[in-house]
Amino acid sequence: MPQRNVEKRTENARTAPKATRICVVSFTVNATDGEARSGVLTTAHGDVPTPAFMPVGTKGTVKALDPARLRELGTTILLGNTYHLHFRPGTAVVGELGGLHRFMGWDGPILTDSGGFQVFSLRDTIVRTDEDGVTFRSVYDGEPARFTPELVAKIQRELASDVAMCLDICLPADASRDDLAAAAATTTAWARRQLASPRAEGQLLFGISQGGTDRELRRRSLEEIGELGLDGNALGGLSVGEDRALMLDTVAWAAPLLPAERPRYFMGIGDPAGILGVVERGVDMFDCVLPTRLGRTGSALTWEGRLNLRNARFSRDARPLQDGCPCRACTGFSRAYLRHLVNQQELLGLALLSEHNVRFLLDFTAGARAAIEEGRLGAYKAAALERLGEAAVATNARP
Numbered sequence: 001m002p003q004r005n006v007e008k009r010t011e012n013a014r015t016a017p018k019a020t021r022i023c024v025v026s027f028t029v030n031a032t033d034g035e036a037r038s039g040v041l042t043t044a045h046g047d048v049p050t051p052a053f054m055p056v057g058t059k060g061t062v063k064a065l066d067p068a069r070l071r072e073l074g075t076t077i078l079l080g081n082t083y084h085l086h087f088r089p090g091t092a093v094v095g096e097l098g099g100l101h102r103f104m105g106w107d108g109p110i111l112t113d114s115g116g117f118q119v120f121s122l123r124d125t126i127v128r129t130d131e132d133g134v135t136f137r138s139v140y141d142g143e144p145a146r147f148t149p150e151l152v153a154k155i156q157r158e159l160a161s162d163v164a165m166c167l168d169i170c171l172p173a174d175a176s177r178d179d180l181a182a183a184a185a186t187t188t189a190w191a192r193r194q195l196a197s198p199r200a201e202g203q204l205l206f207g208i209s210q211g212g213t214d215r216e217l218r219r220r221s222l223e224e225i226g227e228l229g230l231d232g233n234a235l236g237g238l239s240v241g242e243d244r245a246l247m248l249d250t251v252a253w254a255a256p257l258l259p260a261e262r263p264r265y266f267m268g269i270g271d272p273a274g275i276l277g278v279v280e281r282g283v284d285m286f287d288c289v290l291p292t293r294l295g296r297t298g299s300a301l302t303w304e305g306r307l308n309l310r311n312a313r314f315s316r317d318a319r320p321l322q323d324g325c326p327c328r329a330c331t332g333f334s335r336a337y338l339r340h341l342v343n344q345q346e347l348l349g350l351a352l353l354s355e356h357n358v359r360f361l362l363d364f365t366a367g368a369r370a371a372i373e374e375g376r377l378g379a380y381k382a383a384a385l386e387r388l389g390e391a392a393v394a395t396n397a398r399p
Ligand SMILES: [Zn+2]
Pocket: 321, 322, 325, 326, 327, 328, 329, 330, 331, 355, 356, 359
């Protein structure tokens, strides 16, 4: 009875004295291996073992996967998009219907982003950025819209997510140093304002550092955001088109500068090699649309690398996508059948591939977590990269 549990928890949170609530939501590091950590983030809707991969539920749904399936696959936390839910169906509607958990039928932890990434990545839609907020045109109907830290706090309050993110200015990798500096300074000012805004009961607030790969700017941003004492901290403005090696080098020196007693979130990475790259540098949480996006385009993540099922070599392939994978796609169907579904654009094919890909990344992340606890992350990484071969070269994708 998931609905009942949500109700009970919400009521407990409402009646609990403030000090108790602060104790309820916490982060514990259980083991370290080099800079890598395994821990547990406790939220109003349950515990999240870290490192944690968060499947992305852009519009209140992880595409092609219902909540029961997500739970079965081992999902411990989902990401929801403030930008999209604000415009469709509108967060007042979601709020009236009991918040995002009840609206989408998922009673586990939810992190909502601030919408900043969508606003600033849809650069053609931006009208004006000023100290107070950002004015842009909705991607849905072109109507003018405006995000301020206070409005983004209100939207996430209506969604009643477990973790809210601060509004930030995320610039592309080719932004000038002056623009990066201004964006980081405004991001800090906005984080202060959002911290002063009311939140949903038990809702955690994470800050986001900016500054690109510039050491001085990033360091300053990390210090300013870290000093706010937020419940968690993110590395934003990375994985935005910069060289992968430069990004990883930045994470290597930047992640340890964030408060060690709070979770560290890398925004927008989800390929196996990238996951290991940030985890071994001290990152605890990450998200990406990659598994479901690949699923919808007919590709599967496997230990042999990515399989593009449109390829004719699979037309008579009786093997499962991945030997030993317990997902429905692998236990019930052959590569040949899945290829047929993909080629005919059958909905079942998209759903099965999405399911397998999410399962693969969740299992992959759980494997990294177990390796950290046993002090063998280096060996796990070496074995994984060898098996994955060219799949280690990967792309980043965010909604
Ligand atoms: Zn599978």
